[in-house]
Amino acid sequence: MASEPIPSDLTADLPVTLPDVRAAAERISGAVVRTPTLFSQTLSNLTGARVWLKFENLQFTAAYKERxxxxxxxxxxxxxxxxxxxxxxxxxxxxxxxxxxxxxxxxxxxxxxxxxxxxxxxxxxxxxxxxxxxxxxxxxxxxxxxxxxxxxxxxxVHPFDMPSIIAGQGTVALEMLEDAPEIDTLAIPIGGGGLISGMGVAARTLKPEITLIGIQAELYPSMYNRVKHASLPCEGDTLAEGIAVKYPGELTARFVEALVDDVLLVSERKLEEALSLLLQIEKTVVEGGGAAGLAAMLCYPERFRGRNVGIVLSGGNIDTRLLANVLLRDLARSGRLARLRIRLQDRPGALFHVAKIFHEQQVNIIEIYHQRVFTSLPAKGLITDIECETKDAAHLDGLMAALREGGYSVSMVELA
Known part of the structure; x- marks a missing residue:
């Protein structure tokens, strides 16, 4: 159980208090899932922090917004x-x-x-x-x-800029600090700011020394702009569409300015990596915004190393095709999936000899694409793209070395 409340001047002028959050917890008890807060040994080893995960993606509608x-x-x-x-x-x-x-x-x-x-x-x-x-x-x-x-x-009913909404979202922090009172840092995604506002009130009052870090997608730094007095653009196709908010709430901005220690921006690549890690390691599906806390730990390891960090997996509503794309891209970046571009002579047996090297290196060929027309090679030359599956980056390097030893010009088709 978290310690008894310690009065804080930080929350004195805000329209939501710890009693409001506790009253919300009593109201919604039994009608929303009291989701688990679980320690992740593997993510802790990976990040150098002690990491707890709050599984709000296990709500009936797969997101904390129900609260x-x-x-x-x-x-x-x-x-x-x-x-x-x-x-x-x-x-x-x-x-x-x-x-x-x-x-x-x-x-x-x-x-x-x-x-x-x-x-x-x-x-x-x-x-x-x-x-x-x-x-x-x-x-x-x-x-x-x-x-x-x-x-x-x-x-x-406003999605974030409303006291009753903020109080309801704050119940996430009550549960986290009750289940894992050793947490000393919370990494919380920010869209409009309702979740971090409510959690901030509860956490800051129960544990005044706690560190509160807000996380936004790099493409939508609306709250970051507000509190840092910056003017970064808010636009683009982000994986974290649930927190892609162009204009932060006027009410929630007051909470963030009063309670939050810092707001960090995370790249699309780190969001993809975090989402993939959560699926592979924790066997749990999150949407882009739900991966933001872990993405911040990957982007800024020095900010979290050695600390007891609580991460909110805020939602799990992600399109299945998008999820598949993210996972395949992560395989490609880790060297387990690759597309190699190989220059061949257009003659019988050319592809057979290349395939033989793949066989010798124990690499699985997934797809083969020939290009004879749209190329700068002579008429008797062709480009072949081969998609393949390897064990890891070292295995892929060995394959490329073997192809070059066989006299082939080979390069990797890189991801953005």
């Missing part, structure tokens, strides 16, 4: 429960609100941008919500939701 959504729904008055609620979301907030709204008999309307993947629309409708598709961007969907709020007399 704040349910805490908000349970505090609605009778009129609001009868009329229903509305939100703008294309992700985990929509599903959490839809699921618990249906369970409580509260009508839920979700406004999503028209380009939202159909699977997300179907998942949200599957939880009982009415989905309205409007606009090409989240901002357009959000504006329309606020219009419908007034027109239909609905209660608007």
């Amino acid at each position: 704040g959504a349910l805490n908000t729904l349970l505090q609605l008055d009778e009129a609001a429960r009868r009329n229903g609620v509305i939100a703008a979301s294309a992700g985990n907030h929509a599903q959490g609100l839809a699921y618990h709204g249906a369970r409580l008999g509260i009508p839920v309307t979700i406004v999503m941008p028209r380009p939202t993947p159909i699977v997300k629309v179907m998942q949200t409708e599957g939880h009982g919500a009415t989905v309205v598709l409007h606009g090409e961007t989240f901002d357009a969907a959000y504006a329309h939701a606020r219009e419908l709020e007034v027109e239909r007399g609905l209660a608007f």
Whole structure:
């Protein structure tokens, strides 16, 4: 059990306090999963820290967002429960609100941008919500939701910039510090800032000396810009789409500025690596935002080495095709999967002799691609790309050395 609360001036002027978070925990108890906080020996060995993982991807809708959504729904008055609620979301907030709204008999309307993947629309409708598709961007969907709020007399539930949402998300920290009181550092993903705001209030009050680190995707440094007074661009296709927020909350920014020690940015490559490691080592599937904490430990090892670090696996809703791409790219970067470009003469037996070297080196050939036309080689020359599977980088190096000893010009087709 965490130590008794120590009053902190840091939380004095904030609209959510530890009692609010504890009240939220009592409200939602039994209706959301009390997810485990488990020590990872392998990740600890890998990072030089002691690492605990909070498995919020094990919630029914596979994300922590249920906590704040349910805490908000349970505090609605009778009129609001009868009329229903509305939100703008294309992700985990929509599903959490839809699921618990249906369970409580509260009508839920979700406004999503028209380009939202159909699977997300179907998942949200599957939880009982009415989905309205409007606009090409989240901002357009959000504006329309606020219009419908007034027109239909609905209660608007913001995905992050709302005290009841923040208090609900803070219950994650209560559970983590109860299960692993030795944690002295929390690495928390930031999108709009609701999770780190709630966790920050709880953790900072229970354990004033704790270090709070916020993590954002390098392509969407909105909260980083706010607290660091920077002006980095917020755009691009990020793996961490759940935390790809262009404008941080005004309310949550106050919490971050008051409570958080630092905000770090992580690259797409480290997000991919972290996601792959969690699947391989912990046998757990996370979305890009859920991998952000581990990605930060890989990007900035010196910030975490020797510390007792708690990481929130905030969600597990990732498209299966995207997951497959990430895993294959990680295999390629580790040398276990490669595409080799080999220059051959266009004559009988040329490919046989190359394949023989692959056989001798015990390398499995997956695909072969010939290119005779779109090449700068003479007409009797050709380029062959061979996709192959090796044991590791050293095995791949041995294959390339053997091909060169056989007289072949060979290079690797590199990943971005």
